[in-house]
Amino acid sequence: MAKTIAVTGKGGVGKTTIAALIIRWLRENTPGPILALDADPDCNLATVLGVEIESTIGDLREDMLKQIKDFPPGMSKENYVESGLHQLITETPKVDLITMGRGEGSGCYCFINNLLRKFADDLLPAYKWMVMDNEAGLEHLSRRTAAFIDHLIVVVTNNPLAIDCAVRVDQLLDDLDRDVRNRHFVLNAVREDRIPIVMEKMSNLGMEHLATIPHDDTVEEAVFRGESLYTLANTPAITIIDQMMRKIGAG
Ligand SMILES: Nc1ncnc2c1ncn2[C@@H]1O[C@H](COP(=O)(O)OP(=O)(O)OP(=O)(O)O)[C@@H](O)[C@H]1O
Numbered sequence: 001m002a003k004t005i006a007v008t009g010k011g012g013v014g015k016t017t018i019a020a021l022i023i024r025w026l027r028e029n030t031p032g033p034i035l036a037l038d039a040d041p042d043c044n045l046a047t048v049l050g051v052e053i054e055s056t057i058g059d060l061r062e063d064m065l066k067q068i069k070d071f072p073p074g075m076s077k078e079n080y081v082e083s084g085l086h087q088l089i090t091e092t093p094k095v096d097l098i099t100m101g102r103g104e105g106s107g108c109y110c111f112i113n114n115l116l117r118k119f120a121d122d123l124l125p126a127y128k129w130m131v132m133d134n135e136a137g138l139e140h141l142s143r144r145t146a147a148f149i150d151h152l153i154v155v156v157t158n159n160p161l162a163i164d165c166a167v168r169v170d171q172l173l174d175d176l177d178r179d180v181r182n183r184h185f186v187l188n189a190v191r192e193d194r195i196p197i198v199m200e201k202m203s204n205l206g207m208e209h210l211a212t213i214p215h216d217d218t219v220e221e222a223v224f225r226g227e228s229l230y231t232l233a234n235t236p237a238i239t240i241i242d243q244m245m246r247k248i249g250a251g
């Protein structure tokens, strides 16, 4: 069964960047295979990995809604979506990527979320690792995209709102009956002199400090240029990710 790592936190704190660096590390240091799940409707994970995706779960939902009136007798929404799900996996060496996306239509995504969850649960035995990049906020935690999470990583920055968000994640995890085996936080791009202050604010929560990732101009530049983080030379952030992954016993 795959070990699952989910990255969460406030908007813009570096979730996608860190998820991509984790995937890069797993790809280089473990035999794989790895399932990367982009559970953010804005779908950025593929871009930072330099992967082209053909279609998203949101697209599949749109297609279903367009075609539902022409379904042959006996065909259900579930049948339609299940037959399309395997085409949503973008295969790359060692890493398969599934992207949530967002259809153009409004309305309830519960149906698709439930299917995504079941699909992810069904796929997990085939992988050694599953890494999930989440949208900002807390909604995905209650939505339960995977049956359990081995390592939940909450990213915090200098922004006090990012710390408030981490506090809410911690409370929500206490309230929800979610099987989260290890709760961690990482400091990302926190100014050196503020690190002790941020650490102090985080010290009362039920999360372990996992890493302090420095601001890394090379990473920022690669993301800005739209280059894949796979091809980046070793940089300070990548060195810390290496230590972090060994700390959780991945290496
Ligand atoms: N350690 C770092 N050093 C330099 N730049 C970073 C670092 N971490 C993240 N960034 C930059 O911060 C910006 C936001 O990062 P990212 O997209 O990963 O955040 P996010 O939390 O996924 O955002 P969203 O909530 O919109 O999904 C990007 O430009 C990224 O390059």
Ligand SMILES: [Mg+2]
Pocket (backbone or CB within 6 Å): 015, 016, 017, 040, 044, 133, 134
């Ligand atoms: Mg993101």
